Amino acid sequence: xxxxxxxxxxxxxxxxxxxxxxxxxxxxxxxxxxxxxxxxxxxxxxxxxxxxxxxxxxxxxxxxxxxxxxxxxxxxxxxxxxxxxxxxxxxxxxxxxxxxxxxxxxxxxxxxxxxxxxxxxxxxxxxxxxxxxxxxxxxxxxxxxxxxxxxxxxxxxxxxxxxxxxxxxxxxxxxxxxxxxxxxxxxxxxxxxxxxxxxxxxxxxxxxxxxxxxxxxxxxxxxxxxxxxxxxxxxxxxxxxxxxxxxxxxxxxxxxxxxxxxxxxxxxxxxxxxxxxxxxxxxxxxxxxxxxxxxxxxxxxxxxxxxxxxxxxxx
Amino acid sequence: xxxxxxxxxxxxxxxxxxxxxxxxxxxxxxxxxxxxxxxxxxxxxxxxxxxxxxxxxxxxxxxxxxxxxxxxxxxxxxxxxxxxxxxxxxxxxxxxxxxxxxxxxxxxxxxxxxxxxxxxxxxxxxxxxxxxxxxxxxxxxxxxxxxxxxxxxxxxxxxxxxxxxxxxxxxxxxxxxxxxxxxxxxxxxxxxxxxxxxxxxxxxxxxxxxxxxxxxxxxxxxxxxxxxxxxxxxxxxxxxxxxxxxxxxxxxxxxxxxxxxxxxxxxxxxxxxxxxxxxxxxxxxxxxxxxxxxxxxxxxxxxxxxxxxxxxxxxxxxxxxxxxxxxxxxxxxxxxxxxxxxxxxxxxxxxxxxxxxxxxxxxxxxxxxxxxxxxxxxxxxxxxxxxxxxxxxxxxxxxxxxxxxxxxxxxxxxxxxxxxxxxxxxxxxxxxxxxxxxxxxxxxxxxxxxxxxxxxxxxxxxxxxxxxxxxxxxxxxxxxxxxxxxxxxxxxxxxxxxxxxx
Numbered sequence: 001x002x003x004x005x006x007x008x009x010x011x012x013x014x015x016x017x018x019x020x021x022x023x024x025x026x027x028x029x030x031x032x033x034x035x036x037x038x039x040x041x042x043x044x045x046x047x048x049x050x051x052x053x054x055x056x057x058x059x060x061x062x063x064x065x066x067x068x069x070x071x072x073x074x075x076x077x078x079x080x081x082x083x084x085x086x087x088x089x090x091x092x093x094x095x096x097x098x099x100x101x102x103x104x105x106x107x108x109x110x111x112x113x114x115x116x117x118x119x120x121x122x123x124x125x126x127x128x129x130x131x132x133x134x135x136x137x138x139x140x141x142x143x144x145x146x147x148x149x150x151x152x153x154x155x156x157x158x159x160x161x162x163x164x165x166x167x168x169x170x171x172x173x174x175x176x177x178x179x180x181x182x183x184x185x186x187x188x189x190x191x192x193x194x195x196x197x198x199x200x201x202x203x204x205x206x207x208x209x210x211x212x213x214x215x216x217x218x219x220x221x222x223x224x225x226x227x228x229x230x231x232x233x234x235x236x237x238x239x240x241x242x243x244x245x246x247x248x249x250x251x252x253x254x255x256x257x258x259x260x261x262x263x264x265x266x267x268x269x270x271x272x273x274x275x276x277x278x279x280x281x282x283x284x285x286x287x288x289x290x291x292x293x294x295x296x297x298x299x300x301x302x303x304x305x306x307x308x309x310x311x312x313x314x315x
Numbered sequence: 316x317x318x319x320x321x322x323x324x325x326x327x328x329x330x331x332x333x334x335x336x337x338x339x340x341x342x343x344x345x346x347x348x349x350x351x352x353x354x355x356x357x358x359x360x361x362x363x364x365x366x367x368x369x370x371x372x373x374x375x376x377x378x379x380x381x382x383x384x385x386x387x388x389x390x391x392x393x394x395x396x397x398x399x400x401x402x403x404x405x406x407x408x409x410x411x412x413x414x415x416x417x418x419x420x421x422x423x424x425x426x427x428x429x430x431x432x433x434x435x436x437x438x439x440x441x442x443x444x445x446x447x448x449x450x451x452x453x454x455x456x457x458x459x460x461x462x463x464x465x466x467x468x469x470x471x472x473x474x475x476x477x478x479x480x481x482x483x484x485x486x487x488x489x490x491x492x493x494x495x496x497x498x499x500x501x502x503x504x505x506x507x508x509x510x511x512x513x514x515x516x517x518x519x520x521x522x523x524x525x526x527x528x529x530x531x532x533x534x535x536x537x538x539x540x541x542x543x544x545x546x547x548x549x550x551x552x553x554x555x556x557x558x559x560x561x562x563x564x565x566x567x568x569x570x571x572x573x574x575x576x577x578x579x580x581x582x583x584x585x586x587x588x589x590x591x592x593x594x595x596x597x598x599x600x601x602x603x604x605x606x607x608x609x610x611x612x613x614x615x616x617x618x619x620x621x622x623x624x625x626x627x628x629x630x631x632x633x634x635x636x637x638x639x640x641x642x643x644x645x646x647x648x649x650x651x652x653x654x655x656x657x658x659x660x661x662x663x664x665x666x667x668x669x670x671x672x673x674x675x676x677x678x679x680x681x682x683x684x685x686x687x688x689x690x691x692x693x694x695x696x697x698x699x700x701x702x703x704x705x706x707x708x709x710x711x712x713x714x715x716x717x718x719x720x721x722x723x724x725x726x727x728x729x730x731x732x733x734x735x736x737x738x739x740x741x742x743x744x745x746x747x748x749x750x751x752x753x754x755x756x757x758x759x760x761x762x763x764x765x766x767x768x769x770x771x772x773x774x775x776x777x778x779x780x781x782x783x784x785x786x787x788x789x790x791x792x793x794x795x796x797x798x799x800x801x802x803x804x805x806x807x808x809x810x811x812x813x814x815x816x817x
Contacts, residue, residue: 006726007674007726007727008727010726011679066674108675108727206684255678256677256678309689311711315565
């Protein structure tokens with residue numbers, strides 16, 4: 001292989017750059033809330049990381065400059081609704097960095113994806129705030145007012161498409177009568193897909209996890225639709241709704257919490273894809289990326305152990 | 316021709332490319348320092364004394380160890396000292412060396428060899444010549460050539476390793492370009508010794524000039540020239556065999572087990588010198604490279620100091636970092652007054668830079684892909700760091716060839732190989748300790764067993780004695796009974812007599 005010529009800090013920076021397209025799409029549809037959430041996420045990530053690194057007696061500047069805290073902040077901020085109150089992202093990021101990373105010994109030692117740990121924590125603790133998305137583009141002032149709760153604001157919010165469909169289906173409505181397509185979600189997913197392609201091209205991530213992840217979703221979605229196509233989401237919607245592309249290229253590929261062997265990565269990615277569809281279809285939550293990733297994070301040591309490559313000269 | 320190759324390895328362009336690969340003949344050094352300790356085996360014993368006059372090519376130290384070759388004077392002159400000196404080794408330790416002051420004459424000793432008519436010499440004689448000429452693997456490993464040839468009784472293919480062992484090293488390239496005839500003749504000698512059907516000279520595909528010059532001199536149908544992709548660790552013997560013949564030498568096994576013999580191309584030329592020119596190995600070609608000078612290849616007498624050849628290159632006058640043995644597997648050195656050894660293939664002189672500080676491992680897995688022997692360096696690092704040697708063994712630590720491909724691709728600049736060699740050393744120590752413990756335990760257990768046995772034997776003996784005594788007593792009792800009876804009878808008789816008397 002060739003060397004990528006990038007060091008760890010540069011890799012983190014490249015991943016952040018690759019998020020720009022998806023984030024821009026998100027901004028176009030949901031407005032300034034997206035940007036404000038990211039700023040809140042980054043600032044709180046840097047603050048919490050600095051405090052904890054200092055408490056652990058390590059070098060603060062070195063730790064901050066590796067970019068991993070910033071990345072966690074951004075990933076969590078773009079996962080939560082753009083109109084969530086300011087303290088949601090702050091609490092989530094603090095939880096992600098403290099319990100997801102620093103308590104395990106900092107960068108490289110965390111078994112779970114910190115951003116997804118923070119997300120799962122928020123989803124369980126504040127389900128209402130975590131599932132209310134803006135229904136329209138919000139101006140800067142509107143966003144500030146909503147996020148900092150200067151004004152109670154209702155008219156512009158709604159559930160996500162996945163949430164909506166799930167609720168309707170559970171009420172016994174026919175799939176054909178529902179609006180399941182969401183161009184906003186499709187564009188955002190497309191943005192992250194292109195960003196992911198960039199990471200692949202720069203060889204910052206390998207193809208194994210995203211490929212296996214998307215095949216897992218595809219195969220599971222096909223299997224389920226073969227049994228009952230009326231009550232479940234069509235395949236293309238599984239791929240282009242929710243956090244599918246963000247999960248495939250940016251979340252599941254987090255090398256620290258993923259499997260490291262080539263074969264292991266295929267298994268890891270595939271099972272995440274399968275779990276996502278299972279959670280979306282049969283689970284209590286509309287979206288399953290975070291839980292699927294966390295579940296598979298737990299299985300990584302096992303997967304790694306049983307997928308060791310053949311050593312030269314040994315049978 | 317190229318079958319499957321091996322997975323892993325890294326592609327690194329020559330960091331210090333040169334247009335023309337010439338060989339500069341270094342002037343005769345005024346003094347040489349020749350270490351007595353070789354790559355393996357025991358230290359050679361000097362067979363000259365301080366003050367003795369020696370001739371070039373004269374044996375000045377040797378040992379009975381079959382894995383060793385004798386040490387030759389590389390210049391003619393006077394032995395001035397036999398003492399501890401710094402040698403080019405990663406330990407940075409001193410070792411016993413013979414120092415010779417040159418007389419400037421370079422007077423050669425009369426040596427033995429087969430001459431150009433080598434076909435009449437038998438195998439063993441030629442192997443002996445090769446040993447007596449001090450030839451070892453010149454690629455960097457320093458494995459004695461005669462030991463390899465000795466093992467090669469049933470050999471079908473001879474591989475001549477013309478791949479440069481490391482990026483940036485050009486000494487083999489220079490040798491093939493400048494001595495193609497000698498190399499081909501050397502291969503013919505090796506074919507004769509091993510009895511192999513064919514020989515393959517493996518050359519990397521970025522060395523077209525070397526390939527062309529060998530092609531021009533090769534008129535032997537049993538010798539085939541093969542170009543292989545330029546990829547680092549292709550030069551590693553087992554991986555080269557895999558790439559050329561698709562034969563995988565098992566872990567811990569030898570190439571000779573599968574009927575393959577591998578020789579470095581410089582060693583092959585040295586074998587030509589020894590057998591035909593009757594000249595022992597007293598010089599080698601060294602690449603002097605780096606970004607602080609214009610790279611050169613120098614043919615220099617063994618034992619000359621690094622400084623002696625560095626001064627031949629146009630070195631800038633900034634501060635420098637020095638490294639020997641190559642950018643990947645080499646060692647950083649502090650001093651350049653070290654002597655050039657048979658395994659000194661290159662010296663790098665670079666402008667001083669600050670090395671990047673290692674960061675945390677982010678488990679990116681690049682090292683897993685780069686590892687040419689299929690190990691998981693990332694997992695090994697984790698376990699080596701926590702000194703969990705048993706786990707390291709589970710992950711086949713001992714198969715690591717320390718090629719440093721993992722270091723090269725690591726985005727966190729972790730010196731993985733350093734951890735691995737540390738873990739290997741720890742394993743060695745633990746095994747040794749365990750061995751000692753085992754011996755002590757066995758000894759203790761045997762003592763316990765012996766005491767127990769003595770006790771048992773003693774008690775058995777006592778029991779037997781007791782039994783014998785009892786039996787005797789019982790017998791005696793029987794006897795006693797008869798006696799008692801007799802006494803009783805006697806008493807009765809007395810009584811009777813008394814009564815009769817009365």
